[in-house]
Each structure stands twice: as structure tokens, then as C-alpha cells.
Amino acid sequence: MTQPVVSAQNLVKSYGPRLAVDGVSFDVQPNEVMGLLGPNGSGKSTILRILTGYLKPTSGTASVAGFDVVDNGLEARGQLGYVPEDVPLYTHMRVIEFLEFMGRVRGVSESGLARSVDRAIERLALGKVRELLIAKLSRGYRQRVAIAQALLGEPKLLILDEPTNGLDPRQIIEVRELIRALSRDLSVLVTSHILAEIERVAHRVAILLDGKLLTVHTLGSQAGGRMKVRVPAGTADEVRRNLASLTGVRIAEVLPVPGLYVLEHDGTAAATIAALVGAGLAVEEATPAGSGLEALFLRLTEGPGA
Amino acid sequence: MKGFAPLLGKEIRALFYAPVAYALIAVFLLLMGYSFTLTLFLNKYATLIHIFFQSAGLLLLIVPIITMRLFAEERKGGTLELLLTAPVRESHVVLAKYVASMAVVLSMIGLTGCYALVLGLFGSPEWGPIYSGYLGLALLSSTLVSIGLAVSALTANQVVAAIVTIGISFTLWMIDSLAGMMPDALERVLISFSLLARFTPFATGAMYTSDFGFFLTSTLLALFLAMRALARR
Numbered sequence: 382m383t384q385p386v387v388s389a390q391n392l393v394k395s396y397g398p399r400l401a402v403d404g405v406s407f408d409v410q411p412n413e414v415m416g417l418l419g420p421n422g423s424g425k426s427t428i429l430r431i432l433t434g435y436l437k438p439t440s441g442t443a444s445v446a447g448f449d450v451v452d453n454g455l456e457a458r459g460q461l462g463y464v465p466e467d468v469p470l471y472t473h474m475r476v477i478e479f480l481e482f483m484g485r486v487r488g489v490s491e492s493g494l495a496r497s498v499d500r501a502i503e504r505l506a507l508g509k510v511r512e513l514l515i516a517k518l519s520r521g522y523r524q525r526v527a528i529a530q531a532l533l534g535e536p537k538l539l540i541l542d543e544p545t546n547g548l549d550p551r552q553i554i555e556v557r558e559l560i561r562a563l564s565r566d567l568s569v570l571v572t573s574h575i576l577a578e579i580e581r582v583a584h585r586v587a588i589l590l591d592g593k594l595l596t597v598h599t600l601g602s603q604a605g606g607r608m609k610v611r612v613p614a615g616t617a618d619e620v621r622r623n624l625a626s627l628t629g630v631r632i633a634e635v636l637p638v639p640g641l642y643v644l645e646h647d648g649t650a651a652a653t654i655a656a657l658v659g660a661g662l663a664v665e666e667a668t669p670a671g672s673g674l675e676a677l678f679l680r681l682t683e684g685p686g687a
Numbered sequence: 688m689k690g691f692a693p694l695l696g697k698e699i700r701a702l703f704y705a706p707v708a709y710a711l712i713a714v715f716l717l718l719m720g721y722s723f724t725l726t727l728f729l730n731k732y733a734t735l736i737h738i739f740f741q742s743a744g745l746l747l748l749i750v751p752i753i754t755m756r757l758f759a760e761e762r763k764g765g766t767l768e769l770l771l772t773a774p775v776r777e778s779h780v781v782l783a784k785y786v787a788s789m790a791v792v793l794s795m796i797g798l799t800g801c802y803a804l805v806l807g808l809f810g811s812p813e814w815g816p817i818y819s820g821y822l823g824l825a826l827l828s829s830t831l832v833s834i835g836l837a838v839s840a841l842t843a844n845q846v847v848a849a850i851v852t853i854g855i856s857f858t859l860w861m862i863d864s865l866a867g868m869m870p871d872a873l874e875r876v877l878i879s880f881s882l883l884a885r886f887t888p889f890a891t892g893a894m895y896t897s898d899f900g901f902f903l904t905s906t907l908l909a910l911f912l913a914m915r916a917l918a919r920r
Contacts, residue, residue, distance in 0.1 A: 433772035459774035469765030471697070473704065485693035486773045530769075 384447055385410055386460075386538050386568040387432060392441035394427050394592075401427045403592040404441070409538070414564045416583030417572040418678065424592035425572040426466060429542050432570070433463045446537045459488060462531025466542040468523050472516035476507060476526055479515060480533065487534035501529040505559070521552040528559065539563060541571045545578055557582050580674045588681055595681045598674055607633060607675070608650060610657070611666035613640040623660050630656065643670050690775040691783060698787030702753070711749050712795045718745065723802045733810035735802060739820040739890040742796065743827055743883075747860055750828065751852035753791055754835025755845045757784045758917070762843040777917045781910055785836055792828040796821065816892030823889020826902035827882060831856055833909030840916035856882070 387409035394402040402424045409415040417425045430436040432443055434454045443450045448457035471479055480498045489497045502511055505525040510518060515526060524544065531539055541560070545553045560569055560582045573579045579586055580600055588595045612620055617635045620642060624630055629647035636642065646653040650669065657664050702708050722741050726732075761767040770780060800821075806812040835852040842848050863881035866874040878884050885898045 430768075435768055435772050455774050455776065458772060461772075463769075463772045465765060465768050465772075467765050469769050471701075471766055472764075473701065482693055482697055483769075483773070486690060486770070486775055488690065488774055 383411055386413075386446055387415075387443070387570060389428070389432070389443040390441055392428065392431060392443055393439045394424075394431060394436060395439045400592050402431070402438075405587075405589070405592070405594045406441075407587050407594060407597055409568050409570055411537075411568055412564055412566075413585065414560060414569045414571065414583045416579035416586040417570065417589060418576060418579045418586050418674075419572075419574065419589035420682075421574055422591075423574075423589040425574075425589055426542055427592075428589075429463070429540050429570070429572060433461060433540060434458050459534070460536055461538040461540055462487075462533070462536040463540045464524075464527045464531050464542065464544060466546065468520075468527045470515050470523060470526060472514070475512055475514055476518070477502075477511045479526065480530055483530040484533040487530075489534050497533050497535075501532050504532065505529040520547050521549070521555075524548060524552070524556065528556075532563075537567055539567055539569045541569065543572055543574070545573065545575070553578070576675055576678055586674060588678055590682055596677070598677055600674060606650065607643055607645050607670040608653065609636075609641065609643050609666075609668050609670040610654075610664050611640055612642065612657075612662050612664055614663050617642070620662065623662050624657075627656050627660055629653075691779045694775065694779055694783035695786055698757075698783045699790060702787050702791050707752070708791050711752060712791075712798065715742075715745055715749060715795050716798055719799050719802070723799075733806045733812035735806070735812070735817055735820055736890055738799065738802060739824060742799065742824055743860075743886055743890070746792070746824070746828055746831055747856045748853065749795075750788075750792060750831040751835050751849045751856065753788050754832055754839055754852060755849035756839070757788065757836055758839040758913075759842050759845040759848045763845075771917070777914050781836065781840075781913045781917065785832060785910060788832045788836070789829060792832060793825060796824050796828065813892070816890070819888075819892050819894050820890045822894070823886050823898075826889070826899070827886050830882065830902050830905045830909070833906045833913070834859075837909045837913040837916060840913045 385408035387407075389408070390406050392402050392405045393400065405424070405428060407415070417428060419425050427436060431438050432445060432450055434450050434457060437451060445457040446460040448460060450457045471482070474482065477498065480501060481494060484494045484497055485491075502508055505528055507522070507525055507529060510522055515523065518526065528539075528541070528544070531541075544556050544560070548556065557578070560571060563569060564584075569582075571579070571582065583600055585597055585599050587597045615623075617632070621632055624632060624644075630653055631645050632642050633645045634643035644653070648656070650667070654664060654667050719738060719742060723735075723738055726737050758767065761770065771777065803812070803817050806817075831852075834855055835848070838852045838855065839845075839848040842851075859880060860882045863878045863884045866877035866881070869877060879901070885901050888895055888898055
């Protein structure tokens with residue numbers, strides 16, 4: 382069995398009586414994109430800060446590439462690249478100057494520095510702005526510079542805290558594609574409070590609420606979810622009667638447009654549609670309406686105390 | 688010391704690229720030059736003692752302006768998180784800021800060396816007190832820079848950092864005047880903490896190991912506190 386790139390065991394971080402992180406355990410496997418999903422204040426950033434050595438856990442242990450983040454902090458930090466939420470950068474530096482500085486700080490040798498920086502610039506398409514002052518860059522370019530610095534020194538783990546915050550739709554798509562591409566070479570731990578963002582890039586998602594880990598959900602199986610279907614023939618009651626003969630499919634919502642329903646299904650989308658047709662429902666159109674993750678998230682966060 | 692050199696380079700560039708350092712050096716030299724010229728023409732003494740004391744007084748105000756941004760700015764801008772999550776030691780981060788700040792302060796003090804040069808060219812000064820005076824200024828600067836660094840590491844507000852550093856520096860400078868009102872045992876303790884009492888022998892040409900020890904110990908203690916302040920997360 383391969384060693385996980387991140388292993389967190391019973392992490393606790395308290396600020397006085399308040400528990401920001403409450404007994405969280407999870408791991409991240411090589412080349413895996415792991416998402417941390419939760420509302421603001423759920424402890425996502427605190428977990429990242431513990432893994433990066435910026436905060437010390439009150440109790441529990443965490444390791445990056447086998448190095449304990451407290452006892453072997455220097456070595457652990459050498460295995461990861463980190464982009465904090467607000468993309469802090471030295472704005473008085475030029476892009477190339479900043480990347481060279483971060484490369485040296487991250488332990489890249491002088492002989493390999495130029496190659497490493499050039500590779501990061503090429504990967505993040507920063508060629509046009511390499512000589513510009515960071516202060517003059519747009520939010521999107523700053524985000525790219527921050528990711529570029531995190532990739533210097535060939536880390537095994539890239540940690541991104543809310544990487545799409547403040548970006549326009551085009552930039553969001555670029556970041557998403559970049560994360561997918563990077564996961565071929567390294568593991569990525571990414572946080573977001575936007576469910577749709579996480580489910581488009583992550584292989585697995587850890588759902589957090591009030592510092593507690595509620596569950597770790599594997600994406601990509603396509604089993605379970607919601608779909609919007611158009612069944613023009615028959616009334617809602619007739620459709621409901623037809624569905625009663627099927628297991629794992631139910632009407633979640635009857636939309637105001639006649640013949641349009643949102644269904645919740647436990648099986649895959651293809652199997653559900655086949656079952657609907659088999660039950661005598663003339664389905665003219667079916668589109669995804671949120672995923673199993675969305676339903677799961679709502680179910681987990683709607684419980685008592687949520 | 689792997690990782691220290693790029694940190695030092697960054698700090699030196701940040702300090703010397705900013706106009707603040709040049710403005711402070713210019714004001715410092717202007718005031719010192721005025722004082723030097725005036726005293727020389729009025730008293731006709733080939734000495735720099737008054738320059739050393741005035742420099743020391745100005746350093747109490749100028750050093751906090753140099754050190755206030757060191758950590759406070761990084762903390763406020765979030766770059767401290769970037770720096771401390773990179774594979775560098777906290778001690779290197781603190782030392783780089785200390786050495787860079789000392790470079791600015793020593794450049795400032797070093798430029799007043801032209802006054803000594805003038806005295807040497809047109810008079811016959813006693814060189815011993817001049818050497819010891821400059822050494823005293825360097826040691827005093829070291830303590831003040833370290834105190835400023837430790838205070839800056841505790842806050843994200845530069846103005847607060849400057850005000851608190853000025854407060855601590857002035858209190859330590861003149862704490863010996865309070866000593867006279869205290870019982871004997873406490874008087875000795877307070878005098879031993881007085882920057883003025885420790886600096887005066889250097890400025891007047893006398894050097895004591897205990898004064899060296901005081902400046903070195905206070906520097907190391909303040910740098911250690913700065914590292915602890917950074918580690919307190």
C-alpha cells in the first residue's frame with residue numbers, strides 16, 4: 382500500500398474554549414485531489430494552516446510525505462507548496478524577482494533555479510508579465526503567481542485555500558483545469574465553500590461543519606444525485622404512481638412548468654433513465670440537477686445543531 | 688545557514704528600495720551636520736562627544752521607524768504566512784531582518800564618519816574616544832533594533848509597533864534618573880538597565896566589559912523574544 386501524502390489523525394485546534402478543529406482525521410493519497418468543503422468558519426483554513434506548519438495543533442498529529450508537521454516541520458514544509466486564501470505576495474517585487482526569491486527560500490539550488498522558475502512561468506502562462514511589478518497585476522495573474530511559487534522545488538503536495546475566490550468565470554475555469562493538470566504530478570488539497578467548485582475538481586471531498594469532519598465522500602462514481610426530467614405526458618400524480626413501482630427514485634420537486642420534475646435517484650443517471658422508461662414514463666429530456674454531493678451535504682448539514 | 692542569504696537579500700532590498708531609509712538617513716545627517724558645525728565653530732574643540740549623545744538620542748526615535756514595519760507589515764499583508772510556511776527557520780527570518788536593519792542604521796552612523804575625517808584633517812582629535820563612541824553607537828543600535836524587532840513581531844499595526852518601541856527605548860534610556868529615588872538595591876538594578884548609563888562610558892572614551900555584555904545580552908534576549916513571538920501561533 383502506498384504511503385499517503387497527507388495523514389491527519391485526530392487534529393484538534395482550540396482558541397480558548399472554542400474548538401476551531403475538533404478531532405479531524407483524513408488522508409490524501411498520491412496524485413489525488415482532495416477537497417475540504419464546508420461553510421465559512423468550519424475549520425478548513427485552520428486545518429491547512431496546521432498542515433503547513435503555520436499553526437500548531439492543540440492535539441493530534443499530522444504528517445506530509447511522512448514528515449510530522451510539528452517534529453519535522455522544516456522537512457514537511459519542504460514537501461509542500463501553499464497558496465493562502467488572500468494570495469499574499471510581495472507586491473514591490475517583479476514577478477521574476479519574486480519567483481526567484483521564493484525558489485531560493487524553498488531550497489531550489491542556484492543551478493536549477495532558472496529552469497525551475499521558467500517551468501513555473503510556462504505552466505502558469507506568466508510569460509507576458511514576468512518583468513512586471515506584482516502590484517500592477519490583476520487578481521487572476523496574482524493567483525497564478527501565487528500558484529507558480531508554490532510549485533517551485535517540485536513539492537509532493539499543493540495546498541490551495543479557496544483558490545477561486547475573487548476570480549471571474551474564465552479565471553475560475555482556468556484554475557480548475559490547472560488543478561486537474563497538476564494532479565498528474567502531485568497531490569492537491571483544496572478548500573472551498575462552493576460545492577460546485579469542489580465537485581468539479583476533487584476525487585474525494587471531506588465535509589466539515591463547526592470544526593468536525595462529517596464524512597469523506599468519494600466523487601466520480603456517479604451513483605446518486607438529482608436530475609431534472611421532462612415527462613410531458615400525464616399529471617404529477619400519475620408520474621408519482623409510476624415511480625412508486627421503482628426503488629431508489631423519488632420526486633424531489635414538481636417544477637412550475639408542466640411536465641418538469643426534479644428527481645432524486647440512488648443509482649447512476651443512465652440506470653435511472655432506463656428504469657424510468659421501463660416503468661412507462663416517456664422521458665423526453667434529462668439533465669443533472671445537482672449531485673449526490675449536494676444532497677449529501679444538505680442532509681449532513683441539516684441535522685440537529687447544524 | 689541555508690535559506691538565510693535569500694531572506695537577507697530580500698530584507699536589504701526592501702529597506703533600501705523604500706524611500707523611508709533615505710529620508711531618515713538624510714534627516715539624520717542634516718541634524719548631525721548642523722550640530723557638528725555649530726559646536727565646532729562655537730567651541731573650537733576637536734571632539735565628537737556631543738555628536739555621539741545627539742546621535743544616540745535621535746536613534747531612539749529613528750530606529751523604531753525602521754523596525755516598525757519589519758514584521759507588522761508582513762503580518763498585515765499576509766506575507767508572513769507565505770514566509771513561515773516555506774522551508775525556512777524562524778530564527779533565519781528574524782536574523783535576516785535584524786542584519787538588514789542594522790545595515791541601514793550602521794550606514795547612517797557610518798556616514799557621520801566624515802565629521803571625524805574633518806577633525807582629523809584640520810585638528811588633532813583624540814582618536815580613542817572617537818573609536819569607542821562609534822562602537823557604543825553600534826552596540827546601542829543593536830539593542831534598539833532588536834527591541835523594535837521583538838515589538839514588531841507582536842503586532843500587525845506598524846504605528847503601534849513604533850509607539851511601543853519608542854516607549855520602551857526611552858524608558859530604558861532614562862531609567863537611571865528614576866533610580867535615585869529608589870532603595871539602594873533597586874537603584875543598582877535600575878542603573879544597570881539604563882541605556883544612557885551603559886552608553887556614556889563608550890561616548891567618553893571608556894570601555895567596560897560589563898557594558899559590552901549588557902548590549903550583547905539585551906540584543907540576544909530581544910531577538911529570542913522576537914523568535915518566540917513568531918512561534919506563538
